[in-house]
Amino acid sequence: MSARPVKHSVTLHGHRTSISLEAPFWEELRLIAKEKSLPINALVAEIDAERGMNSGLASAIRVYVLETIKAR
Template sequence: MKPPVSARPVKHSLTLRGHRTSVSLEDAFWQAFRDLAARQDMTINALATRIDAERGDVGLASAIRVHVLRDLQAMRQT
């Protein structure tokens, strides 16, 4: 049996272009983010760097959540 998924954000460190930063996401988003990176044959740091470069004035955690959500929605439509 899987442990319960926490609804509280969990902080993890990422490296973006050689700089460490912390991002807080809920467990479900961390798992979906890791799965998405694996499907794209990327590390989560590489995927976060790409999202960071495209995010504009939105916070990184929000940009990751939206990116993950859009990916899941696109998968559901196919």
């Protein structure tokens, strides 16, 4: 398993932004989006709206993925 972050672009609030996450987090995020019948951009926008200003978006996504997995 590679610990090297992979950069992908998403659209938030009409603007493209790049997010760097490790491949396993991208894979799980895509699965979660599919389970919720949401496009990945919509799920990332939800996570972005719920995160506090004290955390970066990539960190908020990692925590969201971890919490979702633990709740299963």
